[in-house]
Structure formats: C-alpha cells, structure tokens
Amino acid sequence: MRFVHTSDWHLGRSFHGAGLLGAQARYLDHLVELVRAERVDAVLVAGDVYDRALPGPDTVALLDDALVRLQAAGVQVIVSSGNHDSATRLGFGARVMEPSGVHIRTTLASVGVPVTVGDTHVYPIPFLEPSLVAEELGCEETTHAAVLRRVMERIRIDAARRPGRSVAMAHAFVTGATTSDSERDISVGGMGAVPVEVFDGVDHVALGHLHGAQQPRDHVRYSGSPVAMSFSETAHVKGSWLIDLSGATASHEFVEAPVERPLRRLRGELDDLLSADAYRDAEDAWCQVTLTDAVRPRGAMDRVRSRFPHTLQLLFDSPGSGADVRTYAERTRGRSDLDLCCDFLEHVREGVPATDHERDVVRDGLAAAGRARRRKDDEGHVADVGRGRSGAA
Known part of the structure; x- marks a missing residue:
C-alpha cells in the first residue's frame, strides 16, 4: 500500500497579515498531482485541517474542492481532527462521506475502528482533550500521554485480530521533537508531552501538530505543515511523506511541496x-x-x-x-523644559533626536503655555483683588 502523510494545512491562516490561502491552494494542487503520479492508495491528514474552529466560507470551499478532486483521483482520504479544528464542524457529514472514500474521524467513539485500505488498517486518532475524555478512558492522570496510552492499547488489541499492517494517526507533541513559533500549545506545564514509546506496536505512525518535518523514530514521523507560518520556519523544507508499506520493510520518501514565496x-x-x-x-x-x-x-x-x-x-x-542608574532628579537637574521635552521625544522614538524644526516647535509651544499660565495667574490675581476691595467696602 502507498500512502501520502500530510498534516497541519491550517486552511485560512494568515502570516503577519498576509493571507496564505493562495499558497495553500497551490499545495493542494500539488497533492492531487502527487496522488495521481505515484498511484497512491490513501492520503492521511493528521489534524489541523483548518486554522480555526469557525473557518471562513472561502476556506471551506477550498477544502471541499480538494476532497472532490482527491476522490475523483480514486484515492481514499483519511482525516483526523487537530487542536485547531472544531470536531463537530469538521466531522459534519462524516457518515455520509464514508461510503465515498472520505473518512473523517473526530470523536472518541471512533477510536480503535480502523479504515482498511488493502491489507493495511489505518487507525485515526482525533485530538482528544484530556479533561474531557480521561475519566471515560479510565486514565489515572489527566494528561495527553495518559490518554494516548489508553487509546493505543485499544488500537493494539484491535490490530492484533487483523492480518496485515497497522498505521496510527495522531495529533500530538512527542517528547524530544523540535517545535516552531507557529504552533499553539496543546497544554501547559508539560502536560501535553507524549513519550514516543507510547506509539510502539504499530508499523507506522503519522503525526501532526509540529510544523517541521521530522522523525522521532523511524516508524514515527511528522510531515510538518506544507506552508510556512512563522519566520522560525525559514530553514524548514516543506512537503509530505510518501510511504510504501508493500515490501517486507516500509520505505519513506519526503516529497517537497511547491514554495509560493520563500x-x-x-x-x-x-x-x-x-x-x-x-x-x-x-x-x-x-x-x-x-x-x-x-x-x-x-x-x-x-x-x-x-x-x-x-x-x-x-x-x-x-x-x-x-543602563543609566541615576535617579530621575539627578537626570533632570539643570535641564531646561525644552531639553526635557526633546529628551522625551528622543526616548519614545528610541534614539531619534529632535530636529532643529522640532525644537523650534516645542520652544514655541512652551512659550505659549507660559504666556497662557501667566495670563491665567494675572486674571486670578485681579479677581482676588476685586473680592478684597468688595469685602473692605
């Protein structure tokens, strides 16, 4: 069986204000061409299909078009939800699409039920929030590691009853893998870290969540995101894994994705x-x-x-x-109002001093403020004198 492992499309994402939908559409064009050229049997999408729980209409339309073209290419499409996806919205219509070869798994109830492609059984694991599922799974701890241990036990039991190869899909942070700035933390305080040993016992593990392609173990791999989403990814090579499980040992080839703009x-x-x-x-x-x-x-x-x-x-x-360690009084002693105002201007502009014209404007402003203050003081003095005379009379 030949598979393409991809993940973290983040459809609808922007990059410092620049929309990425065009680059994402180009990647999906490339994916369809790759499936046809390599006679791929299934595409595995390991989470974070969308960038947010409420994707925009153009984003939904892009995914719809991609699924239609992949289906027309005769390939099975297996999708598991990630932490950016809304499980309910991504999973809408999943039971209707299943017979047509588009398998979207977003719930705990679907875990341990494989999608069988030829002689290979693919077990999609949607992103599971520990606080919501740990008790149901009988976990002693409310952590991602504990949840995935229980889930993998369920998968290994089912896979042992079925002849052929087994593949797990998950959206997780495996201990020791390399992160980037564009990933949203799954949890805080290390509660999201999962030891790679949790995924032992299957032939291949297709992971999502981390945006750089890497392999914590030979049979455990991240495809990374196909499009860069932060400058921390400048050195990344983006693409997908082409996995062949037909021989006695699995083979893996990384196929680079097109780069819209470096x-x-x-x-x-x-x-x-x-x-x-x-x-x-x-x-x-x-x-x-x-x-x-x-x-x-x-x-x-x-x-x-x-x-x-x-x-x-x-x-x-x-x-x-x-650093200037002098007190404020020491730093301002002997400085004129004009100097202090210009010093402040230079400070807020991080080292850009006031020009001669700006100094003239500030000087005129200070002079006008001084005249207005003196006028107000004079008016107050006249009023006080008036009130004094009135009282004396």
Whole structure:
C-alpha cells in the first residue's frame, strides 16, 4: 500500500497579515498531482485541517474542492481532527462521506475502528482533550500521554485480530521533537508531552501538530505543515511523506511541496541592507528585517520595502549604551523644559533626536503655555483683588 502523510494545512491562516490561502491552494494542487503520479492508495491528514474552529466560507470551499478532486483521483482520504479544528464542524457529514472514500474521524467513539485500505488498517486518532475524555478512558492522570496510552492499547488489541499492517494517526507533541513559533500549545506545564514509546506496536505512525518535518523514530514521523507560518520556519523544507508499506520493510520518501514565496531573515544596518548584493535573493521573499543602526532610521519600513517589498516584520536591535542608574532628579537637574521635552521625544522614538524644526516647535509651544499660565495667574490675581476691595467696602 502507498500512502501520502500530510498534516497541519491550517486552511485560512494568515502570516503577519498576509493571507496564505493562495499558497495553500497551490499545495493542494500539488497533492492531487502527487496522488495521481505515484498511484497512491490513501492520503492521511493528521489534524489541523483548518486554522480555526469557525473557518471562513472561502476556506471551506477550498477544502471541499480538494476532497472532490482527491476522490475523483480514486484515492481514499483519511482525516483526523487537530487542536485547531472544531470536531463537530469538521466531522459534519462524516457518515455520509464514508461510503465515498472520505473518512473523517473526530470523536472518541471512533477510536480503535480502523479504515482498511488493502491489507493495511489505518487507525485515526482525533485530538482528544484530556479533561474531557480521561475519566471515560479510565486514565489515572489527566494528561495527553495518559490518554494516548489508553487509546493505543485499544488500537493494539484491535490490530492484533487483523492480518496485515497497522498505521496510527495522531495529533500530538512527542517528547524530544523540535517545535516552531507557529504552533499553539496543546497544554501547559508539560502536560501535553507524549513519550514516543507510547506509539510502539504499530508499523507506522503519522503525526501532526509540529510544523517541521521530522522523525522521532523511524516508524514515527511528522510531515510538518506544507506552508510556512512563522519566520522560525525559514530553514524548514516543506512537503509530505510518501510511504510504501508493500515490501517486507516500509520505505519513506519526503516529497517537497511547491514554495509560493520563500522566507528570509535579514539583519544589519539599513544602508547596507539596501545596497549589498548579498541580499538580492531576498527581494522576492517574505522578509523579517532586524535593523541594527545605532539611531533608528526615519521611515524605516518604507525604505526597507523599497528593496524588499514583501517585508512583513520589521524589528530593531540597536547597540545598547548601558543602563543609566541615576535617579530621575539627578537626570533632570539643570535641564531646561525644552531639553526635557526633546529628551522625551528622543526616548519614545528610541534614539531619534529632535530636529532643529522640532525644537523650534516645542520652544514655541512652551512659550505659549507660559504666556497662557501667566495670563491665567494675572486674571486670578485681579479677581482676588476685586473680592478684597468688595469685602473692605
């Protein structure tokens, strides 16, 4: 049997404000072509199909189109829900779609019931919130590890009764795997970590949740997300696993996905970034730019985008000048009101000093405020004198 293992489509996700639906649609086109070219028997989607529980209409339409085309290609599609998915919404219509070869598993009741493809039994494990299912499963602890141990016991018992290979699908964080910035924590305080040994006893495990392709063990693999969703994924190679279980031993081939736009992280002073040939390959990339100028340049984002128009994130890391440990009184002693106002302006602009014109504007403002204060004081004095005379009379 030949399978494609994919996960973490996160349909509807944006990347620093830039929509990813076009890149995701391109990946799904690639997936359909891969299925046809490699004569794949089933596509395994290990969770986080959508990016949010309430996906937008265009996102739902994209998934609908992908499922129709995969079905037309004659492949079985097996989907398990992830922590970003709404189990109820993703699972709507699952029983109707099952006979047509689209198998969507989102509930605890479906765990341990395989989808059989040829001589291979695929056991989809939806994301299961421990606080909701631990008691029903008889877990001693309310953790993902405890829940998945119980679930895998159920799967191994069922698989032992069936001849052929067994494959488990899960959405989990396996201890020792490498994370990225774009994943939402499954739980806090280490309660979501699952030892890789939990998945022993089956021929292959197709995991989702982590966005970098990796293999905690040879038979336990993450496909990663097919599209990058954070600059921490700049070095990732995105794609899907092509798994062949036909021989005596399983074979795995990583098939790279198309890249809609590469990612680049740039760091340096602005003038150097705008002129150096070394950064030419970043001109068409999504860019994260960190400027190290001692003084923050004015109009920095506009200037950066003049060369790197797809810059999504601009950061500043100016060389530190050391902390000023003097008290506020010590720092302001002997400083004029004009100097203090200009110092504040420079502070909030992170090192950009006031120009001569700005100093003139502040000076005029202070003078006007002084005149208004003196006028108010004079008016108050006249009123006091008037009241005094009236009382004396």
